[in-house]
Amino acid sequence: MSLLAVCLIAVAIVFITHWLYRWWNPRCNGKLPPGSMGWPLIGETLQFFKPNSSFDIPLFVKQRMKRYGPIFKTSLVGRPIIVSADPELSYLIFQQEGQTFQSWYPDTFTEIFGRENVGSLHGFMYKYLKNMVLSLFGPESLKKMLPEVEATILKKLNQWSTMDTVEIKDSTASMIFNLTAKKLISHEAENSSENLRENFVAFIKGLISFPLNIPGTAYHKCLQGRKKAMKMLKSMLHERRMMPRKENTDFFDYVLVELEKEGTLLTEGIALDLMFVLLFASFETTSLALTVAIRYLSNNPLVLQRLTEEHDGILKRRENPDSGLTWKEYKSMTFTFQVINETVRLANIVPGIFRKAMRDVSFKGITIPAGWGVMVCPPAVHLNPARYENPLDFNPWRWEGGEINGASKHFMAFGGGMRFCVGTDFTKIQMAVFLHCLVTKYRWNPIKGGNILRTPGLQFPDGLHIQLAERRSTETESIQ
Numbered sequence: 001m002s003l004l005a006v007c008l009i010a011v012a013i014v015f016i017t018h019w020l021y022r023w024w025n026p027r028c029n030g031k032l033p034p035g036s037m038g039w040p041l042i043g044e045t046l047q048f049f050k051p052n053s054s055f056d057i058p059l060f061v062k063q064r065m066k067r068y069g070p071i072f073k074t075s076l077v078g079r080p081i082i083v084s085a086d087p088e089l090s091y092l093i094f095q096q097e098g099q100t101f102q103s104w105y106p107d108t109f110t111e112i113f114g115r116e117n118v119g120s121l122h123g124f125m126y127k128y129l130k131n132m133v134l135s136l137f138g139p140e141s142l143k144k145m146l147p148e149v150e151a152t153i154l155k156k157l158n159q160w161s162t163m164d165t166v167e168i169k170d171s172t173a174s175m176i177f178n179l180t181a182k183k184l185i186s187h188e189a190e191n192s193s194e195n196l197r198e199n200f201v202a203f204i205k206g207l208i209s210f211p212l213n214i215p216g217t218a219y220h221k222c223l224q225g226r227k228k229a230m231k232m233l234k235s236m237l238h239e240r241r242m243m244p245r246k247e248n249t250d251f252f253d254y255v256l257v258e259l260e261k262e263g264t265l266l267t268e269g270i271a272l273d274l275m276f277v278l279l280f281a282s283f284e285t286t287s288l289a290l291t292v293a294i295r296y297l298s299n300n301p302l303v304l305q306r307l308t309e310e311h312d313g314i315l316k317r318r319e320n321p322d323s324g325l326t327w328k329e330y331k332s333m334t335f336t337f338q339v340i341n342e343t344v345r346l347a348n349i350v351p352g353i354f355r356k357a358m359r360d361v362s363f364k365g366i367t368i369p370a371g372w373g374v375m376v377c378p379p380a381v382h383l384n385p386a387r388y389e390n391p392l393d394f395n396p397w398r399w400e401g402g403e404i405n406g407a408s409k410h411f412m413a414f415g416g417g418m419r420f421c422v423g424t425d426f427t428k429i430q431m432a433v434f435l436h437c438l439v440t441k442y443r444w445n446p447i448k449g450g451n452i453l454r455t456p457g458l459q460f461p462d463g464l465h466i467q468l469a470e471r472r473s474t475e476t477e478s479i480q
Helices: 003-024 059-068 087-095 107-113 123-137 139-161 168-185 196-205 218-242 251-260 268-299 301-316 327-331 334-347 378-382 424-441 473-479
Strands: 071-076 079-084 101-103 353-357 361-363 366-368 373-376 442-449 464-470
Touching (some): 059 071, 059 378, 087 373, 087 378, 123 139, 123 251, 123 268, 139 168, 139 464, 168 196, 168 424, 168 464, 196 268, 218 251, 218 268, 268 334, 268 424, 301 424, 327 424, 334 424
Parallel strands (some): 079 373
Antiparallel strands (some): 353 373, 361 366, 442 464
16 A cells, blocks of 8 residues: 555544544533534434334433433534423523524424524514414404304314214314315315315425435425425415405415515515415314324313313303303313313423524533524423423313413423414314314214324324214203
8 A cells, every 4th residue: 555545544534533523522612511412414313203102201302311411412413402301491592582592493394394484584574474473363363263163163073973983183184274274375175176285294294204305205205295285375375466355354365465565574485484384383283282182081081071061061151052152151261271281281292492592502500502503392391290290191180270371481382482382372272162062062982093103293193083972962951
């Protein structure tokens, strides 16, 4: 071997060694939290996406909490990340939005949701879009929407009661998607030649999967589903632009008015990305939460009995038993909201919420370097035995007398700070009205399914199949 070859090999070894050292020992103007950066570029991504079948804290986080504590460093999809399972740090991150931290997601997530999606926008632009969404999903709009939500749910429950079995996850997802799509873009699934939801189903299957964009992979199918859905939404927007309506009745109408304003901040790309995120978030998370609720109610007869008593009481107090649900009745559903909170606490549909440090942040003796990603882990907060006794038990009574609306250091299922989910009230209305209609008019028996899989997002690979039947007259006589 020539001297030149030996020198080149030596230089290569020195370069690779230095590169590995820098990867495993990142620079920091302070003390990084403990943890492992994994292998170069891949980091610990494979371990993060490893499936598990438990409602417990994700195994990836739980193992590292035992080894390193509630705050640790890692690397996911090529980016250095600080993971927070600490309630105080997680709360601080949400409260310091726009000052010390800002909303951020890895590039792979941005590819999925769009580079101009609401989660990637900051400051005034984010507040601008948030106010647009509240124009359709604010309290006054939701009051008007309540009768339509109840009518839609009653119609679907009646249909399902005539079937031998119904798979509740997919059925509720379809129901909620159609309702939301009608309010957002006046899309009538029954009268449309194109199946918009089908593209979202393909999108969801690869949403939280290993980011390998090769034909056949879940991630590739996810991107293709997004591409097709965005094409349909763009076509619908252009059709509406050609035939504008006199009154604003759906979200597209508000968008078109904003697009026509002189000096508007809104672009067509931002509007379409926003529409895509709203459609996805409104039906997928709610249908998962409802499926988890029915799974737990099926196995907890005392909770179901107490829930039924609350809703039977609502009917009993009515002057006209056949009248529809009122806003006052909805707001009176105290135990129902406890059930909803307990459901989303245990479901932990969102395994991680991402932010990025805008400057070096010191906390309890460790430093989060500027530019690093931060992942808040809600499951670690929601299943903390120091806060929740027997945290894996389904116990709605634990919320009795406490705050059941909003976010806190110990409850962040809907985010927190200025980015507290604007669709939270819409989600709660759908869940509460569904449970009201279900327990007052029907009984059900689980048939099969109900097993979960986390990858790390929540899935029901076998669905949850139930048999639905109308309540017998003897069961309803007591409320008349």
